[in-house]
Amino acid sequence: MLKFGSRFLGWYNSKDLVEWGVFSEKCGFDFCWFSHDTFMRSTWPIISVVASRTERLQLPIFTSPYGLSPDEAVMLAATLDEISRGRAVLCVGGHTDEMLKWVGTEAGDELTRTREAVELVRRCLRSAKSHRFEAFHGKEYHWGPEAFLRFDPFRQKIPIYISPHGKNFLVLSGEIGDGSYPMITPPEAAPRIVGSIMEGVNNAKRQKKDIDIVGFAWISISKEHPKKAAELLKNPIAYFGPYLDETDLNTVGLSLRDFEEIKKQTLRGRLDLASQLVTDDMLRLGITGTISECIERIAGLEKAGLTQVSLGGPLGPNVQDALKIIGAEILTVFR
Numbered sequence: 001m002l003k004f005g006s007r008f009l010g011w012y013n014s015k016d017l018v019e020w021g022v023f024s025e026k027c028g029f030d031f032c033w034f035s036h037d038t039f040m041r042s043t044w045p046i047i048s049v050v051a052s053r054t055e056r057l058q059l060p061i062f063t064s065p066y067g068l069s070p071d072e073a074v075m076l077a078a079t080l081d082e083i084s085r086g087r088a089v090l091c092v093g094g095h096t097d098e099m100l101k102w103v104g105t106e107a108g109d110e111l112t113r114t115r116e117a118v119e120l121v122r123r124c125l126r127s128a129k130s131h132r133f134e135a136f137h138g139k140e141y142h143w144g145p146e147a148f149l150r151f152d153p154f155r156q157k158i159p160i161y162i163s164p165h166g167k168n169f170l171v172l173s174g175e176i177g178d179g180s181y182p183m184i185t186p187p188e189a190a191p192r193i194v195g196s197i198m199e200g201v202n203n204a205k206r207q208k209k210d211i212d213i214v215g216f217a218w219i220s221i222s223k224e225h226p227k228k229a230a231e232l233l234k235n236p237i238a239y240f241g242p243y244l245d246e247t248d249l250n251t252v253g254l255s256l257r258d259f260e261e262i263k264k265q266t267l268r269g270r271l272d273l274a275s276q277l278v279t280d281d282m283l284r285l286g287i288t289g290t291i292s293e294c295i296e297r298i299a300g301l302e303k304a305g306l307t308q309v310s311l312g313g314p315l316g317p318n319v320q321d322a323l324k325i326i327g328a329e330i331l332t333v334f335r
Contacts, residue, residue: 001334001335002302002306002307002308002309002334002335003030003031003212003307003308003309004028004029004030004031004308004309004310004311004326004331004334005029005030005031005032005033005058005060005214005308005309005310005311006020006021006024006027006029006031006032006033006310006311006312006315006323006326007032007033007034007035007216007310007311007312007313008020008021008032008033008034008035008312008315008319009035009037009040009236009312009313009314010034010035010036010037010040010041010043011040011041012041012319014041014045014046016319017034017041017043017046018046018049018050018053020319020320020323021034021046021047021050021054021057022050022053022054023320023323024057024323025054025055025056025057026327027323027324027326027327027328027331028327028331028332029057029323029327029331030057030058030308031057031058031059031060031089031214031308031310032050032054032057032058032059032060033060033216033310033312034046034047034060034062035062035312036061036062036063038102038103039102043061043062044061044076044080047059047061047080048080048083051080051083051084051087051088052083054084054087056087057087058087058089059080059084059087059088059089060088060089060090060091060161060181061076061077061080061088061089061090061091062091062163063076063090063091063092064092064093064094065092065093065110065113065114065117065140066094066113070116070117070120070121070124070141071120071124071147073090073092073117073121074120074121074124074125074149075149076090077090077121077125077158078125078149078151078153078154078158081153081154081155081158082153082154085154086154086155088158089158089159089160089161089179090121090158090159090160090161091160091161091162091163091181092114092117092118092121092160092161092162092163093114093162093163093164093165093169093173093181094163094165109139109140110169111168111169111172112138112139112140113140113141114162114169114172115172115176116136116138116139116140116141117140117141118160118162118176118177119136119138119176120136120141120143120147121160122157122160123136124147124148124149125149125153125155125156125157125158126156127147127148127149128148128149128150128151128152128153128156129152130148131148132145132148133145133146133147133148159178159179159212160176160177160178160179161173161177161178161179161180161181161212161214162176162177162179162180162181163181163182164180164181164182164197165182165183165245166245167196170182170193170196170197170199170200171196171197171199171200171203172200173197173200174196174197174198174199174200174201174202174203174204174206174211175200175201175203175204175206176200176204177211178210178211178212179211179212179213179214179308180197180211180212180213180214181214181216181310182197182214182215182216183215183216183240183244183248184215184216184217184301184306184309185216185217185218185240185244185248185285185286186248186249186251186252186284186285186286187215187217187287187297187298187300187301188251188252188284188300189245189247189248189251190215190300190301190304190305190306191304191305192247192248192251193215193248193304194213194304194305194306197211197213198305208305211307212307212308213305213306213307213308214306214307214308214309214310215301215306215308215309215310216310216312217286217287217298217301217309217310217311217312217313218233218236218237218285218286218287218312218313218314219286219287219288219294219311219312219313219314219315219316219322219326220232220233220286220287220288220313220314220315220316220322221287221288221289221291221294221315221316221322221325221326222316222317222318222321222322222325223291223325225317226288226289226290228317229288229314229316229317229322230283230288230289232313232314232316232317233278233283233285233286233288233313233314234275234276234278234282234283235271235275235314236286236313236314237275237278237282237283237285237286238262238265238266238271238274238275238277238278239266239271239274241259241262241278241282241285242256242259242260242262242263242266244256244259244285249285252281252284252285253281254281254282254285258279258282261277262274262277262278265277286313287311291325291329291330294330295330295333298330298334299334302334311326
């Protein structure tokens with residue numbers, strides 16, 4: 001059965017993010033994802049509050065191996081797992097490395113750094129009871145025998161999802177991830193993306209059932225105001241579109257060249273002007289339209305091999321109404 005996650009961008013205020021996260025459980029979502037984008041709201045405290053007010057939702061928490069060291073990541077994940085009573089999911093990676101340059105960070109060997117970070121987190125989670133950690137000397141990290149967890153985690157095996165971008169990262173996510181969480185923008189790119197993830201699964205001699213293949217899709221929906229819902233897609237497309245994969249964009253006849261002027265405006269802090277440059281063709285990067293049209297595009301994602309669809313972005317002119325519609329009229333179709 002296809003799983004569903006709600007997802008919320010960090011440009012909404014914290015109070016709303018918490019309330020929407022809690023409401024997601026009532027609407028039948030399985031996961032609640034919060035974007036953790038550079039210089040936007042930190043979602044870690046928000047997720048902790050949502051954890052204390054929900055009982056069923058799985059709660060992924062995002063980390064970058066360049067923004068948070070593995071020792072801090074394992075502490076963060078284990079503490080959230082304790083608060084949520086076993087509902088934490090640790091996400092490692094990023095949907096682009098462009099934003100690292102904003103703070104003078106060069107990604108370097110991103111694949112090795114991610115692989116080693118994931119290995120260290122897993123080993124550290126297992127170390128608490130024995131108070132022993134076998135020294136690790138990799139290319140990116142060097143941990144001594146003192147690197148054991150000082151408290152018993154709620155679970156020794158917290159799921160780790162990889163947030164990949166680019167072909168090689170997608171393959172890596174299939175090799176080592178309990179889940180893979182790429183952007184599916186546009187949805188038509190899903191078959192290629194899933195194919196790369198499955199290449200990694202096969203390389204590691206795993207099976208598809210061993211990994212949750214999650215696609216993050218932008219959606220904006222409204223029965224009363226469908227045109228306004230479509231217009232709302234322009235902000236995330238303008239902000240994130242310039243960082244999407246060229247090959248993915250090509251599937252709907254777009255390229256990064258189409259976003260050059262948009263990118264200039266967003267980097268000047270003029271998202272309003274950038275959004276005005278978003279064309280109707282660019283709206284195909286997300287999902288919008290009638291309920292049946294949205295269902296059709298989501299069905300295409302399931303057919304491509306996704307096991308979970310994370311629906312976010314603007315969601316709609318009224319976020320709670322959009323969550324209700326998705327829960328009552330879309331999620332039920334796939335269950």
